[in-house]
Amino acid sequence: MELISISNVNVRYPNGVNALHDLSVKIKRGDFVFVIGGSGSGKSTFIKMLYREIKPNKGEIILGGLNVAKLRNSKVYKLRRKLGIVFQDYRLLPKLTVYENVAFALECIGAKKTEIRVKTLKAIELVGLKSKTRVYPDQLSGGEQQRVAIARAIVNNPKLLICDEPTGNLDPDMSMEIVKLLDNINKTTGTTIIMATHDREIVNKMKKRVIVLKDGYLIKDYEKGKYYDEAD
Amino acid sequence: MKLIRMVFRGVRDAFKSVFRNFSLSIASVSCISITLVVVAVALLASFNVNNFTETIKKDVTIIVFVESKATDSDLNTIEKNIKKIGNVDSIKLKTKQQEKKELMEEDDVFKSYLGDMDDDELPLKDSFLVKVSKLEEIKDTVEKIKKIELVDTVNYGESMVQQMLNAFKVIRNGTIIIVVALIIVNIFLIVNTIKLAIFARKREISIMRLVGASNLSIKYPFVIEGMVIGMIGSIVPILITIYGYTYFYTYFDGKLFSSLIKLINPQPFVLYVSLIILGIGMVVGMIGSSRAVRKYLKV
């Protein structure tokens, strides 16, 4: 059963750059998919298109029953509530504690106080930061900050978690830990995960489905476990 | 239930946020405060000026003396002609007989002196008592009455009334210009200050949008915050209004220069003015913030 169905999508930026060409791909519920490719290959564009930060100028994106490509600005929040999004730069609020940063996502959508409490603590526990609940982001390592961002992204039990180079700012060990955490989330909660990265080592180790982009074209789509590093 | 929670959270967060972004908020607050103090003074002054004008209007009477040779039908014609001028609120004929009677009732000396006289001998004249509807045009009206045939002299305490009217006109026009200009400048300043406040929280807004906050719930806290800033900004002006005006009123014993210019009693006048100030503060804050926030809500 498909969670995401993308057909013949074309993305052109206002300056005329064509960042994605005639791209079609389907992603199943519960999948873990890597999107890889060199710098400027269109990974971020692909991610942004999924959470409707940008609109494709052609094609169709159906995500959990929502016609994303046609979604009006005022309705984008409906999509965002089904998603969790994680970035390379964490995007935490520096004046809020770990707990408050995670709870923020639920407060924004008007959740009940008790619900906020229960879900927030659960998410923080899941990412392994139970002992740092009252700590501020600047007192955390990069890896820990990314864990907070992940907790915030999954706190509302999203159908889909999309990550744009979540390990881009981290050293290899920490990167591996973060990816293992994502894998664990994928396995325990069944959340579908799409992760853009250019870290071939991680992709090699994880043995997941891999979509390869180059200059805006989808050039390869490896089944789970079929990918091996062909760079060398 | 959800709505109530949202409203409550909005107000709480607005206060939190005002204090979190203290330096920016203090700029908006003082900007509103200064403006509202001036607006308060202007309001107090112009309400009082309106009040003076109303009282004076009730008191000011043009006395039109008619030449002695005028007959009854002449009196009728004169009355008609005066009415024709327009700007006549009321006109009343006071014959010399009535004048005689009034004087005799007032004073015993007059009584003995006037009592023996025939109507023809009386050193009195028939007169019309005219009240105007537009006090500002009284001078013009008087000039026109003077030109009517058989009108002898016209009297209305001109220098005093005219001087006061001129002063009022200057005060009123001045305050209207100042208030309008200040409110415009202020809205402009608030828009910019809150734009800055929003800019400082651009990150927060972008995250709110990311996690699925609706546009309304993104916009709403800022609008409430603008309102809260407006409310806080109106505290000092309201205190100045209440205590300042009451002090002023007591100091001058409720009147200015002469007992003709009565000041409005502070109770409940200052409360009305305070409410107006609070209302202006809140509305200006809300207008400013919703204008500023609109810019950032396009996804």
Ligand SMILES: Nc1ncnc2c1ncn2[C@@H]1O[C@H](COP(=O)(O)OP(=O)(O)O)[C@@H](O)[C@H]1O
């Ligand atoms: N906002 C933008 N405006 C114009 N061109 C852009 C914008 N963002 C990305 N691009 C271009 O689109 C192409 C794909 O970029 P991107 O999706 O960011 O690649 P990646 O994330 O794989 O490095 C690049 O050529 C880039 O220059």
Ligand SMILES: [Mg+2]
């Ligand atoms: Mg990128």
